Amino acid sequence: MGEMEELRKEADNLKDQITEARKVVQDTTLQEAVAGTTLVGRVQLKTRKTLRGHLAKIYAMHWGTDTNCSKLCVSASQDGKLIVWDTLTTNKVSAIPLKSSWVMTCAYAPSGNMVACGGLDNMCSIYNLKGKDGNVKVMRELAAHTGYLSCCRFLSDSEIITSSGDCTCVLWDIETGTEKTIFAGHLGDCMSLAVSPDFKMFISGACDFTAKLWDIREASCRQTFSGHESDINAIGFFPNGNAVITGSDDATCKLYDLRADQELITYQDSGIMCGVTSLAPSLSGRLLLAGYDDFNVNIWDMLKAERVGVLAGHDNRVSCIGVSSDGMACCTGSWDSFLKIWN
Amino acid sequence: MAQTNSYRQSSNGVADESPNMLVYRKMEDVIAHMQDETNGIPVRTVKSFLSKIPSVFSGKIHFFIVTVKRLEALHLGTLMAAHGYFFPISDHVLTLKDDGTFYRFQTPYFWPSNCWEPENTDYAVYLCKRTMQNKARLELADYEAESLARLQRAFARKWEFIFMQAEAQAKVDKKRDKIERKILDSQERAFWDVHRPVPGCVNTTEADIKKSSRMKQPHKTRKSVYGLQNDIQSHSPAHTPAPEVKEPTEEEIRDQIQHWQAQLDRHRLKMSKVAESLLSYTGQYVEYDPFFTSPEPSNPWISDDITVWELETSKEPGQQRVKRWGFGINEVLKDPVGREQFLKFLESEFSSENLRFWLAVQEVKKRPIREVPTRVQEIWQEFLAPGAPSAINVDSKSYDKTTQNVKDPGRYAFEDAQEHIYKLMKSDSYSRFLRSTFYQELLQAKKKVNNCTYHCSNNPSRTG
Numbered sequence: 001m002g003e004m005e006e007l008r009k010e011a012d013n014l015k016d017q018i019t020e021a022r023k024v025v026q027d028t029t030l031q032e033a034v035a036g037t038t039l040v041g042r043v044q045l046k047t048r049k050t051l052r053g054h055l056a057k058i059y060a061m062h063w064g065t066d067t068n069c070s071k072l073c074v075s076a077s078q079d080g081k082l083i084v085w086d087t088l089t090t091n092k093v094s095a096i097p098l099k100s101s102w103v104m105t106c107a108y109a110p111s112g113n114m115v116a117c118g119g120l121d122n123m124c125s126i127y128n129l130k131g132k133d134g135n136v137k138v139m140r141e142l143a144a145h146t147g148y149l150s151c152c153r154f155l156s157d158s159e160i161i162t163s164s165g166d167c168t169c170v171l172w173d174i175e176t177g178t179e180k181t182i183f184a185g186h187l188g189d190c191m192s193l194a195v196s197p198d199f200k201m202f203i204s205g206a207c208d209f210t211a212k213l214w215d216i217r218e219a220s221c222r223q224t225f226s227g228h229e230s231d232i233n234a235i236g237f238f239p240n241g242n243a244v245i246t247g248s249d250d251a252t253c254k255l256y257d258l259r260a261d262q263e264l265i266t267y268q269d270s271g272i273m274c275g276v277t278s279l280a281p282s283l284s285g286r287l288l289l290a291g292y293d294d295f296n297v298n299i300w301d302m303l304k305a306e307r308v309g310v311l312a313g314h315d316n317r318v319s320c321i322g323v324s325s326d327g328m329a330c331c332t333g334s335w336d337s338f339l340k341i342w343n
Numbered sequence: 344m345a346q347t348n349s350y351r352q353s354s355n356g357v358a359d360e361s362p363n364m365l366v367y368r369k370m371e372d373v374i375a376h377m378q379d380e381t382n383g384i385p386v387r388t389v390k391s392f393l394s395k396i397p398s399v400f401s402g403k404i405h406f407f408i409v410t411v412k413r414l415e416a417l418h419l420g421t422l423m424a425a426h427g428y429f430f431p432i433s434d435h436v437l438t439l440k441d442d443g444t445f446y447r448f449q450t451p452y453f454w455p456s457n458c459w460e461p462e463n464t465d466y467a468v469y470l471c472k473r474t475m476q477n478k479a480r481l482e483l484a485d486y487e488a489e490s491l492a493r494l495q496r497a498f499a500r501k502w503e504f505i506f507m508q509a510e511a512q513a514k515v516d517k518k519r520d521k522i523e524r525k526i527l528d529s530q531e532r533a534f535w536d537v538h539r540p541v542p543g544c545v546n547t548t549e550a551d552i553k554k555s556s557r558m559k560q561p562h563k564t565r566k567s568v569y570g571l572q573n574d575i576q577s578h579s580p581a582h583t584p585a586p587e588v589k590e591p592t593e594e595e596i597r598d599q600i601q602h603w604q605a606q607l608d609r610h611r612l613k614m615s616k617v618a619e620s621l622l623s624y625t626g627q628y629v630e631y632d633p634f635f636t637s638p639e640p641s642n643p644w645i646s647d648d649i650t651v652w653e654l655e656t657s658k659e660p661g662q663q664r665v666k667r668w669g670f671g672i673n674e675v676l677k678d679p680v681g682r683e684q685f686l687k688f689l690e691s692e693f694s695s696e697n698l699r700f701w702l703a704v705q706e707v708k709k710r711p712i713r714e715v716p717t718r719v720q721e722i723w724q725e726f727l728a729p730g731a732p733s734a735i736n737v738d739s740k741s742y743d744k745t746t747q748n749v750k751d752p753g754r755y756a757f758e759d760a761q762e763h764i765y766k767l768m769k770s771d772s773y774s775r776f777l778r779s780t781f782y783q784e785l786l787q788a789k790k791k792v793n794n795c796t797y798h799c800s801n802n803p804s805r806t807g
Contacts, residue, residue: 007596014603025611033618043634048644070652071643088643104553120552150553156709165553175711185602187591191553198673217755223606230365231554240624242617249362251369259612264621271415273369273422275362277551284632286625293366294422295545303625312418316545326655328633329644335549343633343644 022262030255030264031305040286040301043309045330049090051339055079058319058333059119060105065325066112073322074115075333076106082117084129087331087341094136096127109154114139116160118149124162126174142172144179151192155199155216163190169204171216181219185212191233197241205232211246213258225256227263234278238302239285245302247276253290255302267300269307278320283327291318297332313340362554367456370423378448389445397522399432399445417441425547426455430533435484435541437533447526453534455548458564461538464505465568467494469535471509472516486542512569534568627670631663639663660684665785672765672773676701688781689772696733697764697772700726704757712754719752727760737763 056079064072071088080101084094102120109115118124124142131137147165154160155171159180163169169190171181188207195202201222205211211232213223225244234247243264244256252268253276267288274293281288281302288300289311297318299309316335323330329343377384389396420439424430429446430437439446453459470491473483483491498505516524540546591599630636639661643649654661660680668675668684675681682702689695700722707718726735727745737745741759748756776782 004593004596007593007600011596011600011603014600014607018603018607021607021611025613027613028615028618030614030618030621033615034622037622040635045634070655088647088649102552120556148553148556158709158711165556173712175713185598189553217758221602223609224602231362238621239628240620242620249365251365257612257617260614260617261606261609261611264614264617271419273366273419275365282632282634284625284628284635285621286629286632287634293362294418296418303621319551326633327631328638328642328651335545341644343642 018261022260025260026262030303034303037303039304039306040308043287043299045299045309045311045342047313047340047342048329049087049341051075051083051085051087051090051341052337053083053085053092053095054081054337054339056101056337057316057335058337058339059103060117061320061322061331061333061339062106062108063322063324063331064108064112065110070324070326070328072108072112073324073331073339074106074108075320075339076103076117076119077337078102079337082106082115082127084115085339087329094129096136098125105149105151107152107154107160109157111157113157114154116152116154118152118162120148122146122148122164122166124149124152124160124172126160140174140177142170142174142177142179144170147189150190153193153195153202155195161193161195161202161216163193163204165189167206167208169193169202169214171219181216183214183219183221185221185224186210188231191231192235194236194244196237197239203235203237203244205235205246205248207231209248211235211244211256213244223258223261225254225263227254227256227266228252230275234276234290236279236281239281239283245279245281245288247279247290249275251275251292253279253288253300265305267302267305269298272298277318280321280323280330282323282330289321289323289330291321291332293317295334297321297330311342313342314338361550363548363550364456367426367454370426370428371454371456373419373423374428374448386448395522396432396445396525398526399447400429401443401445425537425545427453427533427537427547430529430536432529435532435536436544437536437540447529447533449533450527450530453530455537459534459538459548459568460564460566461535461568462566463494464498464501466490466535466539467498467505468508468512468569469531470494471505472513475509475513476516484541490539508569631667658683660785662786662788665782665788668782669777669786672769675773675776684782684785685773685776688776688779691781692775694772696726696735697768699733700735700757701761701764701768704761707757708754710754715754716752719749719756722757723749735760735764736767 054075054077056077058075058077061073061075064070071086072084072093073087074082074084076082078101080098082096082098083092086093098117100119100121103117104119106115106117113130114126114128116124116126122143122145125138126140127136128139129136145162145164145166149162149164151163152160158174160172160174161169162172167186167188167190169183170179172178173180186204186206186208190204190206193202193204200217201213201215203211203213209226209228209230209232211225212221215222228246228248228250230249232246232248236245238245242258244258245253247253251272251274252266254266255264256262257264272292276290276292278291279288286302288302289297290300291297295314295316295318297311298307301308311332314332314334314336318332318334320333321330329341331339331341333339384400386398386400389399417439424437424439427449429448432445432447470483470487495502538548633642638651640650641648643651658680668678668681675685686695686698689698703722707715707722710718725731726733737760741763745757745760
């Protein structure tokens with residue numbers, strides 16, 4: 001018993017020292033440093049397209065990144081379907097029926113050849129979009145998680161990373177369908193993950209209120225960031241790959257810098273009561289678009305931490321959001337069963 | 344509004360409250376302000392046509408305007424109405440309008456923070472008792488009549504029991520004071536408007552299935568409004584009991600200590616440097632951000648013209664694109680045309696082996712695992728083996744490590760060597776590329792990539 005006490009004391013002591021070490025580099029705050037910068041002008045985006053076709057709540061969407069599909073995206077809904085959309089024409093490129101309708105996440109492979117999804121079935125199912133006979137079929141079912149699949153992101157056509165309600169994230173080899181690496185350390189359900197622009201690291205946000213940075217190859221947790229007062233539902237990288245953005249049920253978003261190893265700023269407003277469900281930075285990183293449970297998307301000036309716009313077009317919670325890889329459009333998905341394209 | 348909520352957490356940082364609860368607490372703070380005796384909204388009895396309307400306040404939301412802007416006030420107010428904290432006295436649809444409509448506060452008994460999950464048997468009792476009362480204002484709306492019919496079919500066997508309960512409730516209601524009844528009836532109706540909303544309205548009690556499967560303390564849920572026991576259980580797959588969170592083991596704490604020690608030993612960059620880097624990054628890329636700078640010739644979603652994408656996939660890079668390659672080596676490496684041009688330049692200098700190695704290693708990382716060993720051998724032979732045709736210069740440490748890795752080849756066999764070559768390219772080849780006439784001419788759009796003269800630019804068919 002005594003030893004456990006000792007160990008716990010040691011761990012707490014180290015955490016205190018880290019807090020002190022972080023203070024040492026605080027020669028200024030982000031707010032002070034950008035005091036001379038002008039606030040971005042009011043941002044007014046319009047709905048350019050509405051994607052209709054799902055019959056129930058949409059839980060996730062993801063843009064394709066390959067230049068041949070920069071206008072394609074995939075969405076997942078509780079109606080048990082994955083739909084690949086041509087967002088420009090609003091046509092459905094593929095409508096994939098799922099075995100389990102309790103889907104929570106979907107992802108588009110960078111190559112454009114595959115999509116993946118998962119949810120309460122605890123599995124990540126990979127679908128080949130470019131099958132020989134034109135039919136979209138399940139290619140692999142990655143099963144090993146003991147909790148729901150909250151998020152998944154492809155590294156390539158051969159590897160995918162998943163996050164789960166079992167508090168772990170896993171790197172899989174798609175071809176063999178096996179777990180390559182298990183990333184354990186979170187003390188609560190992992191809700192979301194994002195891969196760094198150089199594909200060497202990824203970040204995860206969890207219900208233990210922390211975000212963790214993982215080194216994919218070394219299979220270790222490099223850094224842990226705390227400060228949120230409730231579950232982190234959404235996470236993303238700042239475009240330069242050196243900072244992390246998180247969104248939480250505490251109705252705030254935060255920006256953490258990897259090199260300074262600490263929080264830079266919080267995006268909050270007394271008029272916002274509902275939790276953040278999803279987020280995406282604009283291409284330059286100057287704007288942060290975040291979806292909330294109060295049916296709106298709020299647009300923030302990331303440097304000045306002030307709201308500069310609102311997207312109010314959905315009749316129910318905004319559950320997912322994404323900015324296309326060339327930054328031209330933002331897509332929102334909602335419990336109202338519609339996806340909207342804005343710019 | 345000061346946030347005085349304390350989020351109760353157990354020792355490992357997991358909250359006892361659901362995400363909806365967090366929102367309810369904030370709303371209840373606002374309600375408290377609204378109901379404050381001195382500074383709150385005036386609640387009064389209003390004289391209407393033949394009677395009095397007790398205990399209402401007007402929708403003119405001056406109160407909110409003090410704290411937030413008008414549109415936001417409406418949005419926030421509608422949100423609070425939709426969750427059932429106050430309601431319009433003459434409408435089932437729970438929104439807030441900035442007009443003369445009257446609203447009433449909901450009684451705390453019915454607040455959503457009491458974890459209500461009323462059963463259909465209760466709803467049946469409620470609708471049934473409404474039909475027993477001869478008041479025009481209590482007549483069932485169409486959707487309620489349909490619901491009642493459906494419930495009668497579903498509970499056919501126990502309808503007698505439900506009817507008796509409804510009768511008993513109606514009797515109790517009759518005994519109340521007239522004014523009190525008006526108020527209570529409306530509050531009860533508003534409660535059901537939240538839990539059985541008008542078709543087309545959002546049910547604000549719905550929870551994200553990711554969260555509901557973690558919901559603790561199911562015994563806190565209040566299921567029955569009228570004291571009925573219901574044997575029909577809800578079978579939602581989301582309602583599986585959450586596993587108890589266990590205390591960390593000794594090994595886990597040791598791991599944590601190791602992790603914290605490593606994090607403590609990290610080098611930290613000064614905040615001023617970080618701020619500077621963020622400012623310069625956003626400043627540099629703002630001209631490439633379509634939310635700030637309109638893309639040339641137009642944004643396809645606005646104009647329905649996809650020229651901008653066609654230019655992107657064509658082999659001819661525009662000036663703006665070429666300029667971006669100068670921002671950092673990653674920009675030229677991630678753009679396929681950039682890679683091509685960089686390679687072309689290096690080949691002209693007979694120094695392309697570094698880039699070719701880097702590209703080959705990137706490629707092998709994406710291959711299916713069964714193809715990896717062969718590819719690794721090929722790369723080794725081409726670039727690193729003694730007498731390799733495209734020999735690259737790697738530091739001895741990386742070379743030794745790579746030699747070992749190649750014996751048991753995996754995707755990351757060349758990781759160390761690739762790191763070294765990347766740094767070399769960054770400081771050497773890439774800087775030369777940016778300074779070269781080759782790049783400068785592209786930047787000034789003097790030279791056309793496909794060796795066509797300037798006059799060819801309007802010719803759709805390309806030569807060369």
